[in-house]
Amino acid sequence: MALHQTLSSCSNSTNRRRFLAACGVGFFGSTAGCTTIVNSLADLALGDVNLFNETEDVLTGTVTITGPGDETVLSESFDLPPESDDDDTNENNDEDGVTAYEDVWTVPGTYEASVELDGDSEVQGESTGSESISIEDTSEEMLAITFGMEEVDDPIDFIVGESLSDFAQA
Template sequence: MPYMTLYQTLGQCSNSTSRRRYLAACGVGLFGSTAGCTTIVDSLADLALGDVNLFNETEDVLTGTVTITGPGDESVLSESFELPPESDDDDTDENNDEDGVTAYEDVWTEPGTYEASVELDSESEVQGESTASESISIDNTSEEMLAIAFGMEEVDDAIGFIVGESLSDFAQA
């Protein structure tokens, strides 16, 4: 992508989070196919990822609610989402700049066991599943992230929960 086109596209983004995600997606696409660049890809992805990340690897738009309950039984995240499918091309527009990913920041309040759950709306399901939940352990609140993957081939469940410190941790699940 020419420098001027990238600059103009970044100027059209409505907030810094969208710009960071766009830069990370461009960086992952640019460096992802080069062997030995895992560190670079992870660094760029860290700019776009949050504490809790939803990845839609299906061909459908998914809608629902994600809920995370903290170690003290307090709700630390309860958000509705509309998650577009992952795009196979580089033609993301301003209506679909997330490209199958939604991230939530500042979720972890303290180290401990968190209860993560997803409930898809009645018109959404993944391989016949519309709900999933799992207890996850977060030891390092500044480094660890949760990926909730819908339809990910590398995960046995239709809706999978993966804790890791980088994008490559999620891919190796």
């Protein structure tokens, strides 16, 4: 499934109902060619760093982001279920394939992003990934770390953008 379909069921529980309610409007906007509406709705659910599991397996591991001054600005374990194919996603269904982290970017500059999957977790034979990324606008730019995204060559990929459509065009 494509990344934009993955977002139809965001895992951020505090924004979940608001996001799901808005998805109908977002879907309508996307079919009408209005990416501005879709991007605005996605901004409600996305954070500075977003993990997207487009595989069929639960992935567990750790995401680490090191800032321009070599300080760790994010180090979190995750248990990321696969994306849901169920169009009837509800609050009790955690199978949505997305995890978001807020307030990661401290200053503009180059950040080191890395992911290490635990134990038997792997994506097309890969269990680690890392990339140097440049964040110029800390209030607008986001990082998508994708697992098994069909549209990219790497099984674990890092995409910087300002909107959902930037991620989908990678």
